[in-house]
Amino acid sequence: MLSQIRGLTKITVRRFWGKYGAGYLFVLPTVVLYLIFMVYPFCYTFYLSFTDWNGASPIKNFVGLANYARFFRDRLVWISLQHNLIWMTAGTVVPITLGLFLAMLLWGRPKGFLTFRTVYFLPQVLGAGILGVMWRLIYQPRRGVLFQIGQVLGIEAFRYSPIAYAHTALPAVMVAAIWASTGFFFVIMLAGLQNVDMDLMDAAQVDGADAWQRFRNVVIPQLSHVITLVTALALIGGIKEFGLIWAVTQGGPGNATEMIATHAYTEFSRHSDVGYASALTMLIAAIAFVFTMIFILVREREMEV
């Protein structure tokens, strides 16, 4: 009996590897890299969030939930969360809407399609560091492009650098972020539009539906999976935003553009509080996970209905 079971198991395993072995071998390098560069650092950061490590000492003292409890006493966490929420909202709705609008304009492959597609996508090719330097130069007092335009056109508001003031700094950086990210969403939306059933569009037109009705009742439903994807990506990007903010304002002026990620970075790099910085990054991960799951579940439920 036992030998029969062993024999059957051997056959099953051989069949399994015969059928799926090649596939597993192909994904193995990626999985290994993922484990080394994503899973291990994540787990180690999670572990560090329960310590008081300063990044240099050979000793890491276990402090339990003290770093997490500190969130409630740290006013910068709440200020940063507000900014992240604003960024997630505006940074999701605006570039996706703009991306979809641009994709609709180029859907019919008009003249200059290739040129427009390249131009729209170009900012996405630049890294956050380059974008940050570029927009700092645009916003620079007395020298920047915005100031020069204000001088030439006589626009008084442009004489002032928007990143110098608490009430305009965040919107100013968001303008840069939206400009940079719209191209990405545009390309994805454009690809999604290629899968829209044109017969349905024609049928709707025959039935008397106007452009807005065709867009709302034919295009949007067929783009729902794409919209879900880009929205999830935008939400995750919004909660972990760091590069552009740090390059342009470093969270200033006076914490007016502080994000959870910049706060974590300051705790790590300036205060050498690696434990608390790790806890803050866990907060980022938790919020990103929760928001994304909620959104996906809501979307999936709507599509079932």
Place this chain on the structure above:
Amino acid sequence: MNRFLLRALVVVVILVWVTACATPTPGVVEVTRIVEQKGETVVEQVVVTATPGVPEEKITLLVWDQFGGELESVATELIYANFMRKYPNIEIRREVVGRNDLLLTARTALASGTGPDVVYHDVSPTRELIDAGLILPLDEYADQYRWRERFYATGLSWTIENGKLWGLGLEAEFVGIFYNQSLFDKEGMEVPQTISEALAFCREAKARGYVPMAHSQSEGWQTFFSFTMPAHNYVGVEYIKDLLFGCKGRWDSPEIIEAMKITYEQMKEAGCFVEDLNALDFGGAIDLFNNEEAFMLPTGTWVVNSILELSKEREVKMMPWFDMETGQPRAYTMGMGSAWYVSANTKHPNEAALFLDYLFSDEAVKIWIEAASRIPPVPVDTTQLNLLPLQAFVLNTLEQAGTGQAEYALGWDVDLIVPEQFNTMLSDGWQAVWAGTKTVEEQMADLQQIWEEFGPCQ
């Protein structure tokens, strides 16, 4: 074989052995020739003695420094090359690491055991590396190379922790106000010496289309000086000394609050700074000064290289912050930018110490001062140096500070002594005050609270 030939052979063998094995031994080498008359034969022995720590095999020292600027990098390369020429068995492998990157990566690199043997690191953040056991104490080498006699005590004090010497500071510096005397003369204006004169000057200069003072706040660290200098001059050096080292006094005292109100309210109202102060970065401030759009530049002496070209064509001078009219003397605030440290994990501590010692030799100091505008805290024969007036002024002031003969009072760059959380509040808080989202009183209360929570007087 007869005896003469045998003895001659012995001599030849000895000479060949000495030549092959002991030449040219780097470091301090003593050569002793012993001549003996043995009968009819004269035997000459050459005895070579190397001081301890001088390798006979070739070793490599990995050195991390921050000298990425054009002039200073060339100066550094020259010093390293001269060292390697003098000590051919020690190779210096240089890696230039930007300041921000170095502060982030040095701790992990030093802890890993594969990091630099010698690192040029900011003084204040090195304290945690010392506490973590990553830096080698240098007291033994201080005795060997007589550093305590050769350095000014004020210079060495910045790298002494818990009674031990941990590094050798290179950038003795002080903070004040650079001003373009030629521009003042051209506009027919007097250089303000008191705060009242400064406020009047600001109004007039702004009316003429200038930026009176090229202060910047975008990166945040510039607020250290707009805080430290007025505070020192308002309450006096002794008050600040008691605060920093004696646990007496408060940062939110009415006097310091008043000093800050003068800076962040009255000077703001008088138009002393650009309106978009929080968006102006340090490079932008230097540009304003170099392009003669601004009369004054409040910053430290490490910036001399950046305004050297202007100082060749114009008369550029330096003075302490304004007299705050409280009866306290005007003060320069002193500091030590960065220092050379040796990794506790280095496999070549003796060679690293030898390298450190060379960095402060007469020939190296000349290059540091003339080419890199770095002033080591050692006595210097200024007659041997080729300096511009501004460089000479900085050097003389530091010499006077080192010998206790300073013309002005001397205070401290507070940011080098306080906890980093205090510095973060200085950066963020003064930006908020300028932006109007925080009052001076709130900012000083926050600084006091952080001092009580993270400072040495808990």
